[in-house]
Each structure stands twice: as C-alpha cells, then as structure tokens.
Amino acid sequence: MLPSSRKRVLAGIAAVAISALALTACSSQRGGDDETDAATDVDSTFVFAASSDPANLDPAFAQDGETFRVSRQIFEGLVGTVPGTADPAPLLAEDWESAPDGMSHTFTLKEGVTFHDGTPFNAEAVCFNFERWYNWTGLAATEALSYYYGKLFRGYVETPDTAVYKSCTPDGDYSVTIELNQPFAGFIPALSLPAFAMQSPSALEEYAADEIGGTAEAPALSEYGQGHPTGTGPFAFEEWSPGEQLTLTYNEDYWGDKGQIDEIIFRVIDDPTARRQALESGSIDGYDLVGPADSAALEEAGYNMVSRPPFTILYLAFNQAVAELQDIKVREALSYAIDKDALISQVLPEGTQKATQFMPDSVNGWNADVTTYEYDPQKAKDLLAEAGYDESNPLTLDFNYPVNVSRPYMPDPEQIFTVLSSQLNEVGVVTNPITDAWNPDYLDKITGTANHGIHLLGWTGDYNDTDNFVGVFFGGESAEWGFNNPELFAALSQARGVSSLDEQTALYEDINEQVAEFIPGVPLAHPAPTLAFAPRVESFPASPVNDEVFNEIVLTE
Structure with a gap:
C-alpha cells in the first residue's frame, strides 16, 4: 500500500x-x-x-x-x-x-x-x-x-x-x-x-x-x-x-x-x-x-501575481580551501558583520523570511534554539583583530557571485552582492568582486573547483526531507565548501538512515546546532519567489x- x-x-x-x-x-x-x-x-x-x-x-x-x-x-x-x-x-x-x-x-x-x-x-x-x-x-x-x-x-x-x-x-x-x-x-x-x-x-x-x-x-x-x-x-x-x-x-x-x-x-x-x-x-x-520593485506595479496594472511559499535558502558560503577562512574566528567575524534584516528589506521580495539555519522552519529538525550571530559590527571588528587583521593588514577575500541571472533564492545577485560587500567593508574586510555567467561558468566553478572565495549560492528544496537541505550541503567533502568534518559527515549519514521521525527530529536538531557552531557560511534568508x-x-x-x-x-x- x-x-x-x-x-x-x-x-x-x-x-x-x-x-x-x-x-x-x-x-x-x-x-x-x-x-x-x-x-x-x-x-x-x-x-x-x-x-x-x-x-x-x-x-x-x-x-x-x-x-x-x-x-x-x-x-x-x-x-x-x-x-x-x-x-x-x-x-x-x-x-x-x-x-x-x-x-x-x-x-x-x-x-x-x-x-x-x-x-x-x-x-x-x-x-x-x-x-x-x-x-x-x-x-x-x-x-x-x-x-x-x-x-x-x-x-x-x-x-x-x-x-x-x-x-x-x-x-x-x-x-x-x-x-x-x-x-x-x-x-x-x-x-x-x-x-x-x-x-x-x-x-x-x-x-x-x-x-x-x-x-x-x-x-x-x-x-x-x-x-x-x-x-x-x-x-x-x-x-x-x-x-x-x-x-x-x-x-x-x-x-x-x-x-x-x-x-x-x-x-x-x-x-x-x-x-x-x-x-x-x-x-x-x-x-x-519577479523583482520586488516590479511586483506591486504589475499587480496594480492588472497582471496576475503568484508567490510561492518560501521553501528556499539563500546563503553566503565560506570556502575553507582559502587559508584565511580556515580560522573560525574569521568565519565568526564575517557572520556578525552581516545585517540580514537590512538585506531583506532592501533587495529581497515581500514574504521573505530571515534564516537562522540552512533550511526553512517547515522542515523536520529545524532548531528553534540554534546558535545565531546577530548583526554586531563591533564584535566582528574585535574578532578580526584577534585573528590578526586590522587597518594596516585588512582581511582580503575574493567574493564570487553570478551575473545576468535570477534564481528563486537569489532574484538579483548583483544587488545582494552590493549590500553584503558594503556590510563587510564597514568592518574592515576588503572584497574583490569576481563575476561569472551562471551557466555553465559560475556553477561549474563553485561546485566543481576550489578556485573561489566567499560566494553567493542557495537552494530551492526539492522535496520535504531534512537530508535534502543539510545533507546535500554538508553530507561529505565538497569543492564548494572546502572542508573535511568527519564528525558532521557521520552525524548526517546516521540521521538519513533513521526511519523513526521522532528519532530523526532530535538528530537533525543537534546537527543544525553543530553546523551553526562550525560556521561553514551564513544562512541569510528564505526568499519567497x-x-x-x-x-x-x-x-x-x-x-x-x-x-x-x-x-x-x-x-x-
């Protein structure tokens, strides 16, 4: 049956x-x-x-x-x-x-x-x-x-x-x-x-x-x-x-x-x-x-508008193949430097939800008590100083993003880059913009090579399963993220094989906290396409x- x-x-x-x-x-x-x-x-x-x-x-x-x-x-x-x-x-x-x-x-x-x-x-x-x-x-x-x-x-x-x-x-x-x-x-x-x-x-x-x-x-x-x-x-x-x-x-x-x-x-x-x-x-x-600025005007003009319920994640990823990003203080500093509320209000569509983890709250295992890094530019500066960076020796990172494309989780990459790079620059991080056409150049570079720095990417959930979010991102070594974390890989492997929903829920809540403490990137938002x-x-x-x-x-x- x-x-x-x-x-x-x-x-x-x-x-x-x-x-x-x-x-x-x-x-x-x-x-x-x-x-x-x-x-x-x-x-x-x-x-x-x-x-x-x-x-x-x-x-x-x-x-x-x-x-x-x-x-x-x-x-x-x-x-x-x-x-x-x-x-x-x-x-x-x-x-x-x-x-x-x-x-x-x-x-x-x-x-x-x-x-x-x-x-x-x-x-x-x-x-x-x-x-x-x-x-x-x-x-x-x-x-x-x-x-x-x-x-x-x-x-x-x-x-x-x-x-x-x-x-x-x-x-x-x-x-x-x-x-x-x-x-x-x-x-x-x-x-x-x-x-x-x-x-x-x-x-x-x-x-x-x-x-x-x-x-x-x-x-x-x-x-x-x-x-x-x-x-x-x-x-x-x-x-x-x-x-x-x-x-x-x-x-x-x-x-x-x-x-x-x-x-x-x-x-x-x-x-x-x-x-x-x-x-x-x-x-x-x-x-x-549809761009946020266009939705209201089109609806007023008589066009029919449909907003999908958010089942997306937009994130800023840290490629740990880059030496500077192997320092968790640096990754923590970058997290505190990001003002998600400002990003959402300035460039993301109406109905977008702020993200605290790499999946929406409708998916099993979302953790209401997960560690978060709320916007705190002074804390970001202090952590960068502890990591050895200051005005005379600023942290300099390549920032990859795609051009001439819109994705459900990333309606305007150029605008998103502009906001985020400005926020990073405010805490002393120098960003080198590197752009590529979406298909095939950007995806191939990000998912197939180590030749990138921090970068914009995201995901539209394919089906209702936690493994389709955190398992896809962090289930094993990946060119995109550039890290090897056997403990996290093992936890995800165990969770995907558990048939009891209650048992899975507890395992994935723990995994989301483990990801939050490891800081592979910044989960930014759940846009509503x-x-x-x-x-x-x-x-x-x-x-x-x-x-x-x-x-x-x-x-x-």
Missing part, C-alpha cells in the same frame, strides 16, 4: 497555497477525467520567459532550476508531489510498499504508458535507469555532472562500499523492487526529483547519452543532452536555439489530461527588466523571479518545489 509521508505534511505551506494563491490549480493528479481535454477557444501557444538556457536536456546531469523547469514538462518520475506541498505522491508508480527496515521498496507501475519515441514504460525501463545512474564512471560520476545522484545515492559501481543503491529487479512488466545497501530514509521523496525521472532506454542508447566530453570544469553535452530528451511527460522536445528559445509540443500519446496548451516556448530573457517589459508588451505569457502572468492566465499550479507542469495551466483567451 502507499506509505504515509515520513515527514509532517507542510501544513503551513498548503494553507498558504490554498488561501493566498488565487492562481494555484486544484487538481490533485496529472491524469484523471477528460474535462480539461475539452476544446476551448484559447491561444494554445504559451510563452514563458526563462532567465537562462537549460544547462542540459538530460536532467540526470543537471542541478539548476531552468533545466528542471523544462525537464518537468518532458519527463516524469516514479514519484511526484502533492499539489501545493513538497510531499511525495504517486506518478508513474501508482503505489509502493517499503520494507520495515527501509532496505527494499516495491513499486506498482502505471500501465499503458509510452515514452515519446513509442517504446513502453515498464519495469525493465525502470531498472535500466537505475542501473544507468549506478554504472556511471569517469566524468559522468562527478559532482559537476551527476550532482544529485552522487549526493543522495553516495556511490557508483566503482565505489560499492559507499553506494546506497544495490539492485533493481522486475517483478513482471509492471512491478519492480529496488534494494538498497544501506537505509536511506528520504528514498521515496527523493524520487520526485527531475534528476531521477524515467528516460527512454532506447533513446539514451541511440543518442549516446553517457558519452560526455570535455572536463569537469567544462563538460561537453552528449548528443542526447543537446537535442533528444525522451520521457513520458505531456510535452515532447521540438527544437532548441541556445541563447534564444526552446520549444516543446504536446505529446499526443500522453496518458494524462491534455490541458489547453499545444506548444510551449521557453524564451531566454536574462535581464529582469526586459522580462517585465516583454510581459507588458504581450510577447510572453509569464515569467518567474514570485511569478507574473498575463491576464489570460487564470490558474497556474504553483509549487514550493517548482513541480509545475504546464498542462495544468488554465487560460481564458
């Missing part, structure tokens, strides 16, 4: 979604009756402004929101999410049963589903995908590419001692059992990630999906990843002109409701002002990551984890 979620339901999120988001769709599943399939007299082309190109059309080799937005239209996983929340729900798996020890999970699959190339979705296809991920080697098995698999499944065929995955066995055509080498309490909700979507085995093989060239710093996309993504979703790939737009068309063989949209165009507009102007001119139907739509968009399936599939959009003209 379908298990209940391990996590408490995001009741607060759901309540906000129901009461405040007038545009949120109410359908509880993607398939169902045919009411939305009825012909309606609307423009069936929907144009959405993306802030950047997708990094890769193969979601297994991606980790960014723009890639996943496109992927959710093309691909589906075994598990989806309950609308308005981050909790797991059936998708390509109609239900599942997990063993009491969490070491095996049996899925009953939806029947009659085909991939876009006409091949069947069945148990063999599921096992092909799981075996594909596990058997990656070389460049494919690096953090720069298979980020999510490496973080959550902890190992590949060449590192079986650490790997979570053990085997996949078909039990007929429409039942499959996944066995694990070690408990992973977040296994079921993790499968809702686009990185673990089901892809056509035939297309993956035909277009050499795993033949990745280049280097970890500059990987070259496979033929599949450039132009042949093949899933089971409501929309199929049509064409991609990088830097301009990507086009999807409706999958006539889709198993679920059609909806009103026959064609989606993701138009790349990296400048926030240009996105707003495109909406006002009528050349697009909607866009994400806002979308804007043309008046013809009556309903949009807003999701705290961006699980928004466009066949659920309702149009009036």
Whole structure:
C-alpha cells in the first residue's frame, strides 16, 4: 500500500497555497477525467520567459532550476508531489510498499504508458535507469555532472562500499523492487526529483547519452543532452536555439489530461527588466523571479501575481580551501558583520523570511534554539583583530557571485552582492568582486573547483526531507565548501538512515546546532519567489518545489 509521508505534511505551506494563491490549480493528479481535454477557444501557444538556457536536456546531469523547469514538462518520475506541498505522491508508480527496515521498496507501475519515441514504460525501463545512474564512471560520476545522484545515492559501481543503491529487479512488466545497501530514509521523496525521472532506454542508447566530453570544469553535452530528451511527460522536445528559445509540443500519446496548451516556448530573457517589459508588451505569457520593485506595479496594472511559499535558502558560503577562512574566528567575524534584516528589506521580495539555519522552519529538525550571530559590527571588528587583521593588514577575500541571472533564492545577485560587500567593508574586510555567467561558468566553478572565495549560492528544496537541505550541503567533502568534518559527515549519514521521525527530529536538531557552531557560511534568508502572468492566465499550479507542469495551466483567451 502507499506509505504515509515520513515527514509532517507542510501544513503551513498548503494553507498558504490554498488561501493566498488565487492562481494555484486544484487538481490533485496529472491524469484523471477528460474535462480539461475539452476544446476551448484559447491561444494554445504559451510563452514563458526563462532567465537562462537549460544547462542540459538530460536532467540526470543537471542541478539548476531552468533545466528542471523544462525537464518537468518532458519527463516524469516514479514519484511526484502533492499539489501545493513538497510531499511525495504517486506518478508513474501508482503505489509502493517499503520494507520495515527501509532496505527494499516495491513499486506498482502505471500501465499503458509510452515514452515519446513509442517504446513502453515498464519495469525493465525502470531498472535500466537505475542501473544507468549506478554504472556511471569517469566524468559522468562527478559532482559537476551527476550532482544529485552522487549526493543522495553516495556511490557508483566503482565505489560499492559507499553506494546506497544495490539492485533493481522486475517483478513482471509492471512491478519492480529496488534494494538498497544501506537505509536511506528520504528514498521515496527523493524520487520526485527531475534528476531521477524515467528516460527512454532506447533513446539514451541511440543518442549516446553517457558519452560526455570535455572536463569537469567544462563538460561537453552528449548528443542526447543537446537535442533528444525522451520521457513520458505531456510535452515532447521540438527544437532548441541556445541563447534564444526552446520549444516543446504536446505529446499526443500522453496518458494524462491534455490541458489547453499545444506548444510551449521557453524564451531566454536574462535581464529582469526586459522580462517585465516583454510581459507588458504581450510577447510572453509569464515569467518567474519577479523583482520586488516590479511586483506591486504589475499587480496594480492588472497582471496576475503568484508567490510561492518560501521553501528556499539563500546563503553566503565560506570556502575553507582559502587559508584565511580556515580560522573560525574569521568565519565568526564575517557572520556578525552581516545585517540580514537590512538585506531583506532592501533587495529581497515581500514574504521573505530571515534564516537562522540552512533550511526553512517547515522542515523536520529545524532548531528553534540554534546558535545565531546577530548583526554586531563591533564584535566582528574585535574578532578580526584577534585573528590578526586590522587597518594596516585588512582581511582580503575574493567574493564570487553570478551575473545576468535570477534564481528563486537569489532574484538579483548583483544587488545582494552590493549590500553584503558594503556590510563587510564597514568592518574592515576588503572584497574583490569576481563575476561569472551562471551557466555553465559560475556553477561549474563553485561546485566543481576550489578556485573561489566567499560566494553567493542557495537552494530551492526539492522535496520535504531534512537530508535534502543539510545533507546535500554538508553530507561529505565538497569543492564548494572546502572542508573535511568527519564528525558532521557521520552525524548526517546516521540521521538519513533513521526511519523513526521522532528519532530523526532530535538528530537533525543537534546537527543544525553543530553546523551553526562550525560556521561553514551564513544562512541569510528564505526568499519567497514570485511569478507574473498575463491576464489570460487564470490558474497556474504553483509549487514550493517548482513541480509545475504546464498542462495544468488554465487560460481564458
């Protein structure tokens, strides 16, 4: 039978979604009756402004929101999410049963589903995908590419001692059992990630999906990843002109409701002002990551606004590969130098919440009594002096941030940098700004190399599990953070394998305190991302984890 979620339901999120988001769709599943399939007299082309190109059309080799937005239209996983929340729900798996020890999970699959190339979705296809991920080697098995698999499944065929995955066995055509080498309490909700979507085995093989060239710093996309993504979703790939737009068309063989949209165009507009102007001119139907200054004006002008409930974290990270940042007094000083309230009021959207730890308070294990470093510039100066820095010998740090991009947790990186660097300068820290384009340069530099200093990054939660926040950030050695903390790594490894929610809660509360005392960075805020739509968009399936599939959009003209 379908298990209940391990996590408490995001009741607060759901309540906000129901009461405040007038545009949120109410359908509880993607398939169902045919009411939305009825012909309606609307423009069936929907144009959405993306802030950047997708990094890769193969979601297994991606980790960014723009890639996943496109992927959710093309691909589906075994598990989806309950609308308005981050909790797991059936998708390509109609239900599942997990063993009491969490070491095996049996899925009953939806029947009659085909991939876009006409091949069947069945148990063999599921096992092909799981075996594909596990058997990656070389460049494919690096953090720069298979980020999510490496973080959550902890190992590949060449590192079986650490790997979570053990085997996949078909039990007929429409039942499959996944066995694990070690408990992973977040296994079921993790499968809702686009990185673990089901892809056509035939297309993956035909277009050499795993033949990745280049280097970890500059990987070259496979033929599949450039132009042949093949899933089971409501929309199929049509064409991609990088830097301009990507086009999807409706999958006539889709198993679920059609909806009103026959064609989606993701138009790349990296400048926030240009996105707003495109909406006002009528050349697009909607866009994400609306700037705080634009929201009120657009709403007053009659555009439909949707704010997602905050399920994000924006942080300033300290790369401890930099010698100066290995001194905890320096990290503590930098923490006291940051005025989070000023940052939020000056440049972050309405509804943003101040962060005290690296996950929002709706996630299990959030610690109300965690150690905090409230804004205290004099204390920051005193700590820097204790560490050996003063006006004659100032602490000088590279400050990396991306340009020409907006993220749900970071709507305007340039403005955020300006505020934070000014606050650091006030306590005597000299910052050298270093900028890179978001995709692929910035992400590759931050997550794949040690060549960076303090830097801006963040996260939109993928599903309701504590490990998806602190476990992803601090579960093992990472090029982003540059530290080795075996005690923290071991604590996170233990917590992710505990099946009892009560036991997990206490463990994660302790872990959040451990992180706070170690000071790997400054958790800044939980921004509330806002979308804007043309008046013809009556309903949009807003999701705290961006699980928004466009066949659920309702149009009036």
